[in-house]
Amino acid sequence: MLKIGIIGTGSIATLHVQGYQRFEQECEVVALCDTAPGKAATRREELGVGQARAYESVEEMLAAEHLDLVSIATPPSTHAALTVAALRAGVDVLVEKPMAPSLADCDAMIAAARENGRILSVVAQNRFRDDTATLKEVLDSGLVGPVSHVQVSSAWWRGLPYYDLWWRGTWESEGGGCTLNHAIHHLDLTLWMLGAPRSVTAVLTNAAHENAEVEDLSVAVLQYDRALAEVTSSVVHHGEEQAIVVQGRHARVSQPWSVVADVAQPNGFPAPGGDPARVAEIEALAAAHRPLEHEGHAGQICDVLAAVRDRRRPAIDGEDGRRAVELVTAIYEAGIERRTVDLPLSPEDPYYQAGTLVERAPRFFAKTASVPDQAGAISVGGSPAAR
Missing domain, CATH: 3.30.360.10 (Dihydrodipicolinate Reductase; domain 2)
Structure with a gap:
């Protein structure tokens, strides 16, 4: 059972959680993180993952949990730092579009995935x-x-x-x-x-x-x-x-x-x-x-879960997001x-x-x-x- 964390609990996080819930035999959302005080705890019930632990610090979540994969659903300017932190912590990453606001950030994310032997996928659900x-x-x-x-x-x-x-x-x-x-x-x-x-x-x-x-x-x-x-x-x-x-x-x-x-x-x-x-x-x-058996976010999440399990390249990787x-x-x-x-x-x-x-x-x-x-x-x- 793959353990999933969600970083960022705004509106788009709903699509990620719903996507993971389509594959409840393969994965479980065990942690939510949002830097807004109390937001992750409040959103647990709304998202239908009341059992998930809530954090207000990404560093604390990564240190406390044994995660296999995180979804990053935060504002674009934060994507690079959060992605690199998760990859360096040994966690695979699915990051929302756009990958990052600059090519320098994109390249830093790709390098972190390569150097740490982790999987990086960028949302392109269409x-x-x-x-x-x-x-x-x-x-x-x-x-x-x-x-x-x-x-x-x-x-x-x-x-x-x-x-x-x-x-x-x-x-x-x-x-x-x-x-x-x-x-x-x-x-x-x-x-x-x-x-x-x-x-x-x-x-x-x-x-x-x-x-x-x-x-x-x-x-x-x-x-x-x-x-x-x-x-x-x-x-x-x-x-x-x-x-x-x-x-x-x-x-x-x-x-x-x-x-x-x-x-x-x-x-x-x-x-x-x-x-x-x-x-x-x-x-x-x-x-x-x-x-297709699954469309949209659920379709991409299905592919990413398989990539994490089989240790293969996802259908959409960091290079695709960078392009x-x-x-x-x-x-x-x-x-x-x-x-x-x-x-x-x-x-x-x-x-x-x-x-x-x-x-x-x-x-x-x-x-x-x-x-x-x-x-x-x-x-x-x-x-x-x-x-």
Whole structure:
């Protein structure tokens, strides 16, 4: 029976606990830690783990418990230090997205896992979904042909109170705005499906949240060898209609699910009726997708538990988490410096270090409120591609 600790007992911790509870024959949540006085003890019953011991110090929890795995569900700026501490204590780690606000932090986390022989996984739960898995299977099949253009709409909506929470809305504590903390889901999927781009251009703004320093809207263009991908990152889109649309030479496929395949008349214009045979072949491949046994956080937790038990690489490791942060970093650098940024980023790039964003990023507005906690449930978007 694997012993699990949860560091951070805010709203996202609920998804971790529920995920572990799906595998009660394999693991047990035995400890909760939160630096807010009394919060871990209070949250035990709410999370359905009343038997878990509560701590207000990570060091105390790691010293007192014989843990196999911890979930880190704290603000992004704390991820690196907590992850390194757990790995050095001989505990495997599943850390929430984003992995960390800087590539230097990511590399320190990866090094700690390697040096201590531990497993490090970064949450990217949208890879564990039937709709995204189906889209990847179709792209991998080659039926759409070489990719020419991709539109990624990471469209979320958050009201002004969202940024009143103490750690949100500043470059120092949140590490960034919607590009880092919301669109990283879709950016990870873009990397998973297409690989890393050669270069990035971007613009950033704060269009609707006068109580936050950080951006609430960015638009980036990713340059591949011949293809382009447009990525909109937003918390200003009413309805949260999220989508990934992939245009290939032979067909277009997208989630929410849609397939279109055009063929040319002799003059190059699209022929009426398109290519029904190719559409049928793609639809048949999609229909043959074998549903995942567990989706979302539960799906990733299932994989991480198996990795801990079998001492193997998890499906999503620290390098995967780092690649997503590298792409976000390139978007920020391109938007702030107003130039095209080539990938990969080197350790000599100023934006590799943690302090550069804090130093150079624009403060669109001043953060005007700082509350310790907020009531209400987490909502995760209005379309299947949002969850």
